Amino acid sequence: MRLILITLVTLIVATIVGLGATWMTATRGVNVGTIKIGAWTARPKTGTSDIDPYSRASVARSGELPVGTGDGVMFTATTDDTGRLLDGRCDIVVKGVTPAARFWTLTFYDPKGRLVANTLQRYGFTSQEIVRGSDGGFEVRVTSRSRAGNWLPTGGLDRYMLALRLYDTPVGVGTRTQKDAPMPSIVTVGCP
Amino acid sequence: MIRWVFAIIGGALLGGVVHLVSVLVLPRVATLDAYSRLAPITKLNAVTALPAAEPGTAPMPFMDPAFASAACRYDLSNGPIKLTVPVSQSYTSVSFYTRNDVAYYAINDRSAGRRVIELDLMTAAQHAELPEDEEVTAADRLIIDSPTSTGLIVLKALAAEPGLMPQAQASLAAANCRVQTDAPQAKR
Numbered sequence: 001m002r003l004i005l006i007t008l009v010t011l012i013v014a015t016i017v018g019l020g021a022t023w024m025t026a027t028r029g030v031n032v033g034t035i036k037i038g039a040w041t042a043r044p045k046t047g048t049s050d051i052d053p054y055s056r057a058s059v060a061r062s063g064e065l066p067v068g069t070g071d072g073v074m075f076t077a078t079t080d081d082t083g084r085l086l087d088g089r090c091d092i093v094v095k096g097v098t099p100a101a102r103f104w105t106l107t108f109y110d111p112k113g114r115l116v117a118n119t120l121q122r123y124g125f126t127s128q129e130i131v132r133g134s135d136g137g138f139e140v141r142v143t144s145r146s147r148a149g150n151w152l153p154t155g156g157l158d159r160y161m162l163a164l165r166l167y168d169t170p171v172g173v174g175t176r177t178q179k180d181a182p183m184p185s186i187v188t189v190g191c192p
Numbered sequence: 193m194i195r196w197v198f199a200i201i202g203g204a205l206l207g208g209v210v211h212l213v214s215v216l217v218l219p220r221v222a223t224l225d226a227y228s229r230l231a232p233i234t235k236l237n238a239v240t241a242l243p244a245a246e247p248g249t250a251p252m253p254f255m256d257p258a259f260a261s262a263a264c265r266y267d268l269s270n271g272p273i274k275l276t277v278p279v280s281q282s283y284t285s286v287s288f289y290t291r292n293d294v295a296y297y298a299i300n301d302r303s304a305g306r307r308v309i310e311l312d313l314m315t316a317a318q319h320a321e322l323p324e325d326e327e328v329t330a331a332d333r334l335i336i337d338s339p340t341s342t343g344l345i346v347l348k349a350l351a352a353e354p355g356l357m358p359q360a361q362a363s364l365a366a367a368n369c370r371v372q373t374d375a376p377q378a379k380r
Contacts, residue, residue, distance in 0.1 A: 006199045013203025018210025026218060049296045049339070057215045059293050060222035063229055064254040065346060068287035068298025074254075102302070103283050103350055105258045113253030115246060121354070123246070123257040128282070128352035165256055167283055167350070168300050 026061045030054040035175055037183045039083075040075040040164065044172045047073070064113060072101070072167035078111070078159075080186040086161065088154030090191040092142040094162065096184035101169035103127050106140060108152050111159050118153045124163075125150060138184075162186070219292045226252050226293050227265075227344055234265040237273065239347065239369045241361065258352070260360035264345040264369035268338060271371050272314035275345060279307050280363035283350035286311070290340040297336050304334075312372070313338055313345070345369060 032052040033045045046055045047069040059066055067074045079085050086092060098104050107124035110116055115123045125140060131150055132138045141147040144156045154160060164183070171181045219225070229251050234240040241262045245255035255261070266273050277286055279301040286309055287298040301309065312335045314322075319337050347367055349360035 002195075006195055009196070010199045010203040010206065013200055014206035014210050017204050017207025019214060021207070021211040022214040022218065025215065047295045047298065049294055051294055053215050056292070056294065057218040060219040060225040062254070063222075063224045063226050063252055065226045065252060065287070065289060065293060065344070066295050068285075068295040070298035070303065071285040071287050071300055071348070103352070105256055107256060107258075109254065115250060115255075115257060117247035121246070126258045126350070126352050129354075163254065163256075167285070168302055 022057070025054050026057045029058050033173070035075075035181075037075075037178050037181055039077040039079050039081050039186045040183045041077070042073050042075040042171075044069060044073050044175070047071070048173075062113060067165060069172060072165055072169055073171050075164045075166070075183065076161055077164075077186055078161045080188045082188075084188055085159060086142075086186070087188070087191065088142075088144055088157035088160050090143075091189045093187050093189050094140040094142060094184050095137065095187070097137050097182050098127070098164065098184060099166060099169060099171045099175075099181035101127075101166035101171065103167045104169075105163075105165050105167075106130075106152075107163045107165070108142065108154070109161050109163060110157060111161060113161075116155050116157060116160070118155055120153060122151070122153060124152065227289070227291055230263055230344060231265060234263050234344075236265055236267055237270075237369060237371050239264050239364070239367045241364060244357075256348075259348045259350055260357060260364055261349075262347045262364040262367060264347070264367075266313065266338075266343055266345060266369070268313065268315050268318065268341045271373060272312055272318050273345075273369060274372050275309075275311045275313060275367070275369045277309040277347050277367040278363050279304070279309065280349040280360050281356070282352045282360075284309065284363070285348050287346045287348070288313070288336060288338065289344040289346065290338070291342045292340075293344075294339075296339055299334075310334065311336055315341055 035042045046066040104127045130138050140150040142152045144154045175181050243249040245257040285300040316337050351357040351360040
């Protein structure tokens with residue numbers, strides 16, 4: 001009787017630990033081959049056949065198709081430069097320059113990777129349509145109220161993520177630091 | 193008492209095994225992965241335009257709203273696939289995914305280097321069967337080996353401004369993906 005009980009406890013612990021760890025890693029991802037530049041992270045190997053098992057599980061769970069390496073690379077950010085989670089009720093400024101790429105796009109997603117509806121049908125910017133300063137840099141204001149210039153509406157969503165995709169770019173598996181890939185800064189300038 | 197400690201330690205160790213196995217199995221059993229999402233809305237061995245990447249219509253998460261996209265769901269068991277994609281004005285790319293959503297190959301218009309991206313997709317076995325004919329293995333024919341016999345080809349064309357979206361969609365509508373029924377002919 002006691003043996004059965006102990007075996008049962010062992011199996012229950014095994015199930016909880018095992019599946020719990022899988023759920024955690026598939027939802028949040030594991031930092032295998034992750035490039036981290038400022039608030040931005042990318043996993044360029046996700047777009048190759050060398051994709052690690054954790055990223056495969058994460059891709060299968062979310063239902064996305066990773067950007068292939070010959071196509072480009074996707075950086076995502078869920079926090080600002082100080083590590084504070086991006087909040088759609090705050091005024092956030094994405095500013096600076098981007099790494100070398102033929103085209104890039106900046107897109108606003110909810111935490112599950114869905115686009116967020118707004119009346120302007122403005123879900124992001126491409127490198128062609130963005131308004132730049134005289135130095136070639138740009139400044140995007142991610143806020144819930146309308147702003148002049150490059151305005152990306154948040155719809156007041158409390159949590160969101162930004163994706164910066166570089167297309168036809170040398171940035172990839174070999175990239176390590178800000179020097180290889182100068183990413184724009186993300187700063188929370190004010191919260192109501 | 194000591195038995196219970198062993199039971200919990202043993203459980204944790206066994207949990208590690210469960211974790212590793214479940215991570216490896218998850219991609220095979222996932223029912224809402226990208227291939228399963230696209231399977232009902234795409235035609236087999238033909239190019240189908242995907243719904244616009246907009247809230248409510250985007251078939252997958254993390255789609256780039258600046259792109260028009262189309263997919264060709266392929267099955268190579270009836271022979272190799274021939275794919276032709278005319279290059280759009282700004283940027284066009286073709287990405288290949290296995291049945292389990294692994295991106296094994298991607299090419300963009302610049303690396304293709306021509307006005308039309310032309311590719312032959314086949315399994316390694318079909319590639320090995322190709323006659324060693326000079327004209328067939330000519331350098332202008334790009335042959336891709338698919339690791340699985342089924343999978344997805346995703347075509348994307350950039351609309352650099354929202355107004356250019358119809359143009360991007362039109363260039364993808366002219367793309368072609370079909371089974372090569374007869375033996376590959378020497379061109380020109």
